Amino acid sequence: MSPAARAALEEWLTHLRALDGRSEKTMAAYAADLRGWLSFLAHHRGGTEGLAALVTVPVGDLRAWMAHERGRGVSARSLARSLSAVKGFTAWLADRQGADATAILQARAPRFQKKLPRPLSVDGAADVLDSVGDDAREPWIAARDTAVVTLLYGCGLRISEALGLTGADHPLPEVLRITGKGNKQRLVPVLPAAREAVARYADLCPYDLTADQPLFRGTRGGALNPRLIAAAMERTRNRLGLPASATPHALRHSFATHLLASGGDLRAIQELLGHASLSTTQAYTGVDAARLMEVYAAAHPHARRRA
Missing domain, CATH: 1.10.150.130 (Tyrosine recombinase, N-terminal domain)
Known part of the structure; x- marks a missing residue:
């Protein structure tokens, strides 16, 4: 060069x-x-x-x-x-x-099959939130891991966004201002369950959660490493018999997919996720359609006869 x-x-x-x-x-x-x-x-x-x-x-x-x-x-x-x-x-x-x-x-890019997000089921996501802290060595660590995954599923945050919160964000407001990719800001409603999970963690955390320091801490008091949440998810999915795709990011996918399946507006979900393009969010319609076809194939009499 x-x-x-x-x-x-x-x-x-x-x-x-x-x-x-x-x-x-x-x-x-x-x-x-x-x-x-x-x-x-x-x-x-x-x-x-x-x-x-x-x-x-x-x-x-x-x-x-x-x-x-x-x-x-x-x-x-x-x-x-x-x-x-x-x-x-x-x-x-x-x-x-x-x-x-x-x-x-004008050169064309090679074609490739876009991978659909692989969300958890509603029950699977609930089971993860209920049991992700079961293997923790101390109660405050169990509360911390539960609070983080509750933010991922309950608010659709990326793991980096959840771990980017500081002591100034506690107690969590009803609406969080999140800075995501490309320094783009968005407003995210916070469910009571998420506020309660974070409040419980904050009560048990042995470190002073000052406004200018990370909200979520590691065992030595420093910023929580995202790999620790990934490891907690791995232990949880193995215990629950969930697939390897049940990662922290899958909880964000689950947030979007479950909202869409419940009648959520695609553009509203785009805003909640912080996607720059609607086409990115539209991947979740593919997930919903795939599940609809599974239900159809399992339940429709004609589909059963052909099978």
């Missing part, structure tokens, strides 16, 4: 951060994607080239890169994300260079 290309990449990443505040995890993925693309071009063409040449890359070279990525085991889903990063960088660079990047911008 030439120094000019490296400098352009860093400038583009800075531009993205300033434009829409994307998460550092997303930015790191984009940076890795672009470094791979630019390094491939340098090797494929036998040397580094100027910035203008990066905009006018022939479709054949782009296809060669995609074939190279698939050849080293990159999934279609990951390659589609990488291509999106390449297009974004190229469009930005083309605007600065006054060049035509149509060839790259």
Whole structure:
């Protein structure tokens, strides 16, 4: 990669951060994607080239890169994300260079089957909330784990959002202001069960929950590591006989799916989850439809005869 290309990449990443505040995890993925693309071009063409040449890359070279990525085991889903990063960088660079990047911008991403979220059943989610603290060594840790998973299922929070709460958020209000991905804020109603679970944890917690410190603490008083909640979920699902898909994030999926199944409005659920695009939330309609077909196949007389 030439120094000019490296400098352009860093400038583009800075531009993205300033434009829409994307998460550092997303930015790191984009940076890795672009470094791979630019390094491939340098090797494929036998040397580094100027910035203008990066905009006018022939479709054949782009296809060669995609074939190279698939050849080293990159999934279609990951390659589609990488291509999106390449297009974004190229469009930005083309605007600065006054060049035509149509060839790259019109390239199609590989098709892939979107995975449907795998929520728990209503009873399964309730069982998790009731028993996730059963293996804890101390009552306050049991209360902590219960409070966290109750926020994931009862409010649809991401694990990072739940663990991002501070002592200033206690006692929980009726409506929480959550800062999610891309620093986007949303308002989330808090169920009484969630407020009660957090209040119980706060009463038992041996550490001073000051306003400027994390609300949920580890055994030594530091910020709670999300891996500990994942481990508690693993023990719980093994004990309850739930599938491996019963993870902390599955509780957020369950929140959305159960709301939709109860007649919740899709756009309202989008707002509650903090999805930037309605198409992301629409994945839950696929879950609901899949369950409807299961019920149909099991219950409809004609379906039973065919089976």
